[in-house]
Structure formats: C-alpha cells, structure tokens
Amino acid sequence: MDQQQILVRNNVQVTGSGTQYLIFAHGFGCDQNMWRFVAPAFEDHYKVVLFDFVGSGRSDIRAYNPVRYSDLDGYAQDVLDICEALGARDAIFVGHSVGAMIGILASIRRPEYFERLILIGPSARYLNDLPDYIGGFEREDLLALMDMMDKNYQGWASYLAPVIMGNPGRPELSGELEQSFCATDPKVAQRFAEATFLSDYRDALGKVTVPSLILQCAEDVIAPLEAGAYIHTHMPGSEFQLMDATGHCPHMSHPDETIQLIQAYLTSAKAGQTSESTR
C-alpha cells in the first residue's frame, strides 16, 4: 500500500501548525471523534494526527482482515503504517484504553518513531490472574459483556450500527445518509472486543524503551487502579498520574483536566531535554 492509500484506509486527519507529530489513538467502542474536546488544544504547537483503526469510524472496512485484527499486533501495525506514511519520527503518541496498549506494542517494534507515550486508562490484561494480578474481570464478566454487546447490536438497537458502511465506490451516497458517531460493524466490534479483553501483554511492558505517562481515572471499571499501577511498576520510564476524572473516558468527561495534564507532562519533558543538552 502506498502512503496515500494508508492515509485513506485509516481516515487520517492532520491539522495544526507545529513540527512535531502528536498522534491520538482511540480506544475500543468509538473512533477519532472521541478526541474532539482535547485534540484542538494542541494544534498551535503540534501537527495533530487523528485516525480510525481499521474497522472503526470511517476507516475502509474493505481493509478489515479478521486474521490480522484478531490480536492487537495487527492494530499496532496500523499505527506503524500511519507513522511511515507520514514520515513521523519522535512523535508524541496519546492512546486511550486499548489504543494505549496498541501504542505500547508499536513503540516496542519501532521505538524511533516515538518520543513519548501518553496512556489514558491502559490495561495490560483485563482478566484477573489471582492472587497477584487484578485486571478487574472474571471470565463470566467478559462473557456477560459480550452478551451485552450482542443484545445492543441486534436489529432493533440500531444506534451502534452504521446506517451505511463506507461506500467509496458511491460517493454521492455519503452526503445523503447520516452516520452516527461510534458506529461499527457488529462482527468487527465483537472481534475487536475479543482481541482486547482476552489479551495478556504483561510480558511486553518490560521491553518498552520510550518514556511514558499513565493517566489513571478513578472508578474506572474497565481499567481499574490496580491495572494502571501494574503497568507503572513494570514499565520502565513511566510516570503515573491519578486523575480527578471518574469513569473510563476522561478526554470526553473531563477534557480540561486531560489537556492540562498532557500539556504539563510535555512541557516538563521538554524542560528535561533542554537541561540535558546543556550539560
């Protein structure tokens, strides 16, 4: 695939007038629109990159390959493809939820593409592994969650299903039909859920060489405190910040706090760099 094809495939949008790339990766259950209260705050100083993982948002559904995207490495490849298409080096990567883990995996494969990782609500494993590891879920919880998704994706609950899936061959249709945000093909969502919630990447954490910030929400049932803390203790170069925000989507529920914490981190990271280079 050539550069332009990748940018179209992942619905990549680049805005902003900085020189350094700031790449936002959405999590499970939505698309790049999740960043709309946060990303614009960075346009003055960065080249802001928004994209949809294949299968989500307005990415090209024809590129969806159930084998490739049956685990998070396939999604990490999306990130690397986009970096390569943009020629990004030393980018700042901001990932939410599973998007954070995907970024971690991408940084292990190509650390030179990333200067910093900012991870919002990350988890290396969602299933409990008692007695030592708390991911927050037992197997029956995950089955119950998949069942909830099934019931919500059925015909009569159509708010999650797209009105029309991307129809690049019929551009005249896209103006007429509205697509609600966070629309995903039900089968894709189910496989993404399995790839996300059944994964275990605890062993990968020790291999990360890119410095990072973990933003942890209070009362987050998907990425509980224990999961965030685990990442912090096992991932070298990580900082941990507990937020006032509750729930799982602080960039939607508490955008100001999210922006402020990211900005503070990036500013102190730059200050650290400057003082190092003047030694």
Next chain:
Amino acid sequence: MADNRIIQDVNATLCRMLGYEKRGMCGSSFESLLTRSSRTFFQIYFLPLIKLNRGVEEMYLTFKTSSGEALPVLLNASAVERDGEWVYDCMLMPMRRRMEYEQQIQQAESASNRAREELERIENLLRQKRDELERIQGTSSME
C-alpha cells in the same frame, strides 16, 4: 443525571420499578444501579455516544433492583443544557416481557431451522430409496 452521571431526579415509576426510595437514588451514581456487565458496557459506550450524538436510543442495559433481581431495560437519553450545565434526561422502558418474547422467537427460529434440515434429510433419503427401487425394478424386468 448530571454530566458526572450522578442522579439528580427520578420519577415515582422508576423508584417503584427498582424498589428504591427517591431520597436514596438522588445523589447516587447512575452506574451503581446497573449490573456489573451493564456498568462496563455503560462506561465504554454511554459518554462517547451522548457527547457526540447528543442522544442515545434504545441502549439495552440491565438494572439491579433492591431485591437483587436483574431488570432488563431499554434506555433513551438526550443531552440538554440547563442552567449552563449539561444534563442527561433518560427514559427507561422495562424489557422483561419483550426479552422473553425475543427469546421465544429465537427458540422458534432454531426449532424451525432444525425441522427444515430434518425435512431436507428425509426428502434426500426418499429420493435415494426411489432411485434404488427403480434400479431394482429395471434389473428384474430385464431378466
């Protein structure tokens, strides 16, 4: 509920449905009324949808009543600005009978599929036997 998902007000019908007092419900988090899996689902989907689409239609959730029962509902929510704050007005429709009905439909569909497969199998068998019979009759008439 408020933007932070704390319940601000409930009507008597909902209190009755769930078996709680209005006093107890106001000031509690909406999520605390849900079963575990619904809470997870809610945390993943509700905020993005209500913030981006300004409304949620027919979200299926399961509530926990005061007696510990699970109550399936359909939730319709719309985001409104009131006194400079975002508020989510929600309507809940109990789904118990509807869920039983859906299950019955699914069971009837599988039974119908199984019956159709059995019918096809029998038809194939019948065809086979007829062919065999013709061959035997053909042979005996040639003797």
